[in-house]
Amino acid sequence: MSNSKKLFVVTGGTGFVGVELIHHIIGQGHRVRVLVRTPDKTFEALKNVEFAYGSVTDQELVNKSCEGCSGIFHVAGVVDHSRSAAPYVYKVNTDGTRVIMQAAIKNKCKVVFVSTSGTTAVSKDAKRIASDETDYAMDVISNWPYYDSKRQAEELARELSKKHGVPLVIIRPSSILGPGNVSLASKKSLEYYRHKSIYKFLMKKVPWVPGGGLNFCDVRDLVPAIYKAMVTPEANGRTFLIGAVNMSLAQFFQALEKQTGIAGPKLVVPFSIGWSTISALNAVRRVAGKDPLFDKVVIEMAYHFWYFDAHAAQEILNFKARDWQVTIKDSVQYICEHGHLMGLPHGVPVLPAPRSKL
Numbered sequence: 001m002s003n004s005k006k007l008f009v010v011t012g013g014t015g016f017v018g019v020e021l022i023h024h025i026i027g028q029g030h031r032v033r034v035l036v037r038t039p040d041k042t043f044e045a046l047k048n049v050e051f052a053y054g055s056v057t058d059q060e061l062v063n064k065s066c067e068g069c070s071g072i073f074h075v076a077g078v079v080d081h082s083r084s085a086a087p088y089v090y091k092v093n094t095d096g097t098r099v100i101m102q103a104a105i106k107n108k109c110k111v112v113f114v115s116t117s118g119t120t121a122v123s124k125d126a127k128r129i130a131s132d133e134t135d136y137a138m139d140v141i142s143n144w145p146y147y148d149s150k151r152q153a154e155e156l157a158r159e160l161s162k163k164h165g166v167p168l169v170i171i172r173p174s175s176i177l178g179p180g181n182v183s184l185a186s187k188k189s190l191e192y193y194r195h196k197s198i199y200k201f202l203m204k205k206v207p208w209v210p211g212g213g214l215n216f217c218d219v220r221d222l223v224p225a226i227y228k229a230m231v232t233p234e235a236n237g238r239t240f241l242i243g244a245v246n247m248s249l250a251q252f253f254q255a256l257e258k259q260t261g262i263a264g265p266k267l268v269v270p271f272s273i274g275w276s277t278i279s280a281l282n283a284v285r286r287v288a289g290k291d292p293l294f295d296k297v298v299i300e301m302a303y304h305f306w307y308f309d310a311h312a313a314q315e316i317l318n319f320k321a322r323d324w325q326v327t328i329k330d331s332v333q334y335i336c337e338h339g340h341l342m343g344l345p346h347g348v349p350v351l352p353a354p355r356s357k358l
Helices: 016-027 059-065 083-107 145-164 187-194 197-202 219-231 249-260 271-287 296-301 311-316 324-337
Strands: 007-011 031-036 049-053 071-074 110-114 168-173 175-177 213-218 239-242 245-248
Touching: 007 016, 016 031, 016 219, 031 059, 049 059, 059 083, 071 083, 071 219, 083 110, 083 145, 110 145, 110 219, 145 168, 168 219, 175 219, 175 324, 197 249, 197 324, 213 219, 213 249, 213 324, 219 239, 239 311, 245 249, 249 324, 271 296
Parallel strands: 007 031, 007 071, 031 049, 071 110, 110 168, 168 239, 175 213
Antiparallel strands: 213 245
């Protein structure tokens, strides 16, 4: 692609990644058309941004929204891990991706599909380090609707890409942290963090240390790589895992404790005992008319390892991960600054990020 001003469509533009991506695209001198379900004041002050209103599952609307665009960044999706939500999750995540690909075929434009590392980079084995070539983790994700919906979406997108010659790049980010855009802290961005481990840690809602591990990346490092995937022909037809660091959940909570001064969980509990305890607490909360503490799938996820190697993204997409401790520090700071909008108590201490590595 040349450096002339182009029009890019972004789905999921009011979410945590979408907001940052839109700013980055505009910063590169291009225009953005954002597909959103309802009007949002988040971007009213921005130039070079226009809107299309409706659902990503509406083929006619999406076709029209993509007219005249040079490429589609498909970021929209439903992140709900509950098995009871499966029909809706598959409808939006899988069927919605089909709609996007059909629109790309009709308008002859490239697609960068932001999926998830959880389609392949998840295992009960801490020694398993996934790569871009790793097969789908069907033994794990087949009973996890969110990740299986993304797996189906990836396969569908590849099939349509090959059949119709539409350039496609699939991005598989790990858990995404970092500050949201402070000047445009959309409700969706804030809601995103209500479901993250850092928020639950600050709320002292992490009762013990699950036996799994995670990988995370900073949204500020992820977004340039997503954009690079669009403008780099060498990336076409490829899939890229993007993440900064692999660490156990015990190490992660230790880092949060050092950062905040809040005592983290120390007790390591097996899955069977952990889920029995949470299940009993959830039952009590249901009687009281309250939301459950954790869904069973989320507990299952916490006892797996989400480890992988992101060297290909580093080489081809120029992905550069900053110091992970800075990401944690800035994430905590962001939550604290906007905590009143998330139900976080005031006065959570934020300490300087430690320089020693775990």
